[in-house]
Amino acid sequence: MASCLAWYTLSWSAQNTLQNQVTSLMDNATLNARHAMRTRLEWIQRLAWRHDLPLLSQPDDGWLPDVHAYFQHAPYLKSVALFDSHGELIDLRTSTELHTSPIWQNEPLDQFQDMLLLAWPEAWTLQPKEHPNTLLLVAPTGNNQRHYVAAEVDLIDLLTRELSVLLTQFHLSVGGDTPFLVLRHNDTIPQSTASRPLPHLERRHIGLPGGAHLTLDAHLGSRSTLLNASIMPASFAIAGLTLSYLLALSLGLIKLVRQHSGQLLIARQQIKAQYDLEQRFRSLYLYHPDGVFSLNHQGCITNANKACSTITGRNNSEILGNHFSKLLEPQDIAPLQKLFTATLAGQTKQVTFQLKHRDGHIKVLDLTTMPMIVEGVTQGVFGIVKDTTVQHEQKAQLAYQATHDLLTHLPNYSEFEKRLKYTFSNAQKTGHKLIVLHLDLDGFKAINDGLGHPTGNQLLIEVANRLQRLITPGDTLARLTGDEFALLLSQMPTEQAAIDLAEQILGTLSLPFKIDDTSIHISGSIGIACNTTAVAHAHELMQRADLAMGEAKQQGRNTWQWYQGDEQQVTEASVMLRHDLQAALKQQQFELYYQPIVDATSGSIRGVEALIRWHHPQKGIISPGIFIPLAEQTGQIIPLGRWVLQQACQDAAKLHAAGKAIPVAVNISSLQFRRAGFLGDVQRAVWAAGLPANALELEVTESVLLDGADKATDLINQLKLMGIKVALDDFGTGFSSLSYLRDLPIHKVKLDRAFIHDITNDHKNAAIVQGVITMAHYLGLVVVAEGIETYEQQQDLVQRHCDLLQGFLFAKPMPLAALLKLKD
Known part of the structure; x- marks a missing residue:
């Protein structure tokens, strides 16, 4: 009974031992195959790196000089080829002259072309379907013009060398159901004679580095081996104690082998991970x-x-x-x-x-x-x-550009203002004298327009150079804008010294400037201000110098003028208002009001006129009669007029959206009308608001004719082509000529309130009004009378067949919100 039990036990143990041996065999075969493939991939990658672009460009002279050494030491290596990035064969080397490498004879493999399209950056493998016993190793060269090095490896030769050493009583076949290689101890059966040995013990599919796959099958070497495995337990049953000892020893050895195999796998994985990490850090370091x-x-x-x-x-x-x-x-x-x-x-x-x-x-x-x-x-x-x-x-250049004039390389207005504030503050604490000179070149615009901007710029540079030679260290010379310069003198001992400096400046400017073989003469007007008088802020000192410079201009130019105090207070107020006007443009302190224009007979609204209002934060409402003339003098009427035009178009679009399809009339300054780009401003304002062109009317005065009637006529005709109508405003108050009504392509004439005020009492005014209405109607023009304040004025104008009326009798100017609520 004990022998039988021992027989069964030992039979089971023998089978288990056999299976464990097979598992260990397959584990080690897998490790060896992967290690062999990883080693060859590293070899092909080093080969690709080693033979980089400089050598690849001349394959006949220098490509793979030691390739034959590789063929001698690696018999499994059949050929090495070089391809460009499109898969075109550049060069091919084979292990022997007899080896024709059928892999590369025809068109490149589709699998190979597909991998090239991916531009895979690392080494990879490829198993041709038509050649299962062949493996291709491919690696990119790594140069700018990417090439690929490919090696043809005989799997039968390679695997025989790597796996045969593991075999004892087992056979190992490679290739699955149709194996191309069967290995047994000290022997190899090639594909042509290979047949699956029996019995079959285990199959394993393994993935190799680089993407290749292998199918391994383990078999007993012969049937006698299986028979011996069955007979052996019976013998062991006879010698029970001996067999028990041997069984324990076998189990221990199997466990030791499996532990060793696991440790070997872990060690190899750790080495691979460490190698990959080192390569990443090396790449980060080098590149x-x-x-x-x-x-x-x-x-x-x-x-x-x-x-x-x-x-x-x-x-x-x-x-x-x-x-x-x-x-x-x-x-x-x-x-x-x-x-x-x-x-x-x-x-x-x-x-x-x-x-x-x-x-x-x-x-x-x-x-x-x-x-x-x-x-x-x-x-x-x-x-x-x-x-x-x-x-x-770049940072230093930006800082310089922010504080200096790039033409003359002098401090700009911003930097001058900063230095003035700092020096003024110190002077207030110490009681030192501080003097500012404001220089404006006389006649510079004529030179700039006549000789061209390059000549004008060179003249400004020469002026700056001459002025720099006159100032002392510690003083500041700046270019404010255009042809204006300023000097901040903190080292000037007396007012007489400042006057002497002004005389020197005028003297040096009087000398001719030689620019491009042209002799140019120019002069300057200088304003001088000092902090000895009551000056609370630094900018007041600059304003006073500006006022004094203006006085020098009025005195005939080419002279200097000291600030005169109270006599210039009115002008100083204008300067302050000019400053406030500039701030108002930036801070949107303006608003448009609209006054209805009604039908003289029915009283229904036929249009509105846009009128500007300035809400000053300290002074309240400022009359347009004050700031409009100032804006025309300073040129600020250009941005102000552009804003009025844009805002009026946007408001007109809102009126149309609310169902009030009436035209909006906008007053245009003669300076704005004559300025280049005016038509573009009008067109952009209409398009930006999405407004129909016929919903906008422009009102101009006779002053637009200062540059000639032909130019004004051309501009009005262009506006007419755009669909925009033009009215002649304030007719009769200036140098009116009846020919304007005849020649200008206008559609409307507006009678000034000066003729309407006493139309019921003054027969002369009444006659003029009647004459204008009659002539305008004869010429096909619409007549609008402004300033209607009484019912009697309305009735008189109705009797004279005036078309449209405007005035407080019908409605005062109102904001857009009120106009939207107003009933027709």
């Missing part, structure tokens, strides 16, 4: 765009990437082994030595310093240092240095 280097404990440079060489202008071979201080300027050695010491102590530091390039120019660098710690011990210092020279130069 980092910033300089990366390391220092030892003594501060000597032990490693540096290529970017360091670019930054310093020196080959790395020249700096390796040297102390980092040899690259520094003397003033930077001590601070960076301190930083190096702090980094060795475990701190991460950042600093900006300068380094002289080998060619002599100075580079600005941002440096970051960190301790190099290995297993808890500081081994040295890592450093990353970034070249920020261009950024610092």
Whole structure:
């Protein structure tokens, strides 16, 4: 009974042992196959890197000079080929002259072409379907013009060398149901004679590095082996104690083998992971765009990437082994030595310093240092240095442009104002005298327009150069704008000295300027102001110098004028209002009101006129009669008129959207009308608001004819082509001519309120009004009478067949919100 039990037990144990041996065999075969493939992939990748673009460009002279050595040491290697990025064969080397490499004879494999399209950056493998016993190893060269190196490997030869050593009583077949290779101990059966041995024990599908797959099958070497495995337990039953000992020993060995196999697998995985990590860090180090280097404990440079060489202008071979201080300027050695010491102590530091390039120019660098710690011990210092020279130069250039005039390289208005405030504040504390000179060149516009802007610019540069030679250190000369300059004198002892300087300036300007073989004569008007009088703010000093300069202009130019105090207070108020007007444009302190224009007979609304209102934050409502003439004098009427035009078009679009399809009339300044780009401003305003062109009317006065009736007629005709009508406003108050009614392509004439005020009492005014109405109607024009305030005026004009009326009798000017609510 015991023998029978021992027989059954040992039979089961023998079978289990056999299966464990097969499993161990397959595990080790898998490891060996993967290791063999990984090794060959690393070899093909090194081969591709080694033979980079410089050699590949001349395959006849220098490609793979040692390829025959590879064929001798690796008999499984049948051919090596070079392809371009499109899969075109560039060169092919075979192991023997007899080997024709059928893989590459015809068109490249479809599988091979597909992988090339992916531009895979690492080495990979390919198993041709038509050649199952052949494996292709492919690796990119890594150059800018990507090529590929491909090796043809005989799997039968390779696997025979790598797997036969593992076999004892087992056979190992490769290729699945149609194996191309059967391996047995000290023997190999090629594909042509291979047949599956029996019995079959285990099948395993394994993936290889690079993408290839293999199917392995394990078999007993012969049926006698299985028979021996059955007979052996019976013998063991007879010698029970001996068999028990041997069984325990076998189980221990199997366990030891399996443990060893597992440990080997883990070790190989760890080595692979460590290798991959090292390659990543090596790539980061070598190809980092910033300089990366390391220092030892003594501060000597032990490693540096290529970017360091670019930054310093020196080959790395020249700096390796040297102390980092040899690259520094003397003033930077001590601070960076301190930083190096702090980094060795475990701190991460950042600093900006300068380094002289080998060619002599100075580079600005941002440096970051960190301790190099290995297993808890500081081994040295890592450093990353970034070249920020261009950024610092751009920053300095932007700072310069923000404070200087780029033409003359003098301080600009903003910088002058800043220095004036600072100097004025100090002068108030110390009681020092402070003098400002405001210089405006006489006749510069004529020179600029007549000789061209390049000549005008060169003249300004020459003027700036002459003025700079007259001022003393500590004083400021600035170009304010155009042909205006300012001098801030903080070192001037007396007012007489300021006058003497003004005379010197006028004298140096009187000398001819030689520009492009042209002799140019120019003069200047100078205004002088001093802080000895009551001046509360720095900008008041500048305003007073500006007023004095204007007085010098009025006195005939080419002279200087000292600020006269109370006599110029009215003008000073105008200057303040001019300043406030500029602020109002930026802060949107303006609003449009609309006054209805009604039918003389029915009283229904036929249109509205846009009228501007200024809501001053301190002074309240300022009359247009005050700021409009000022804006025309200063040129501010241009941006103001552009705003009125844009806002009126937007409001007119809102009226149309609300069902009030009435035209909106906008007053146009003669300066705005004659300015280049006026038609474009009108067109953009209409398009931006989405307004029909016939919903906008423009009102102009006779002053638009100052440049000639032909030019005005041409502009009005162009507006007419756009669908915009033009009315002649304030007719009869200026230098009116009846020919204007005949020649100008207008559609409406507006009678000024001066004729309407006493139309019922003054028969002369009544006769003029009647005459204008009659002539206008004869010419096909519409007549509008302004300033209607009484019922009697309305009735009189109705009897004279006036078409449209406008005035307080019907409605006062109102904001858009009120107009939208107004009933027709």
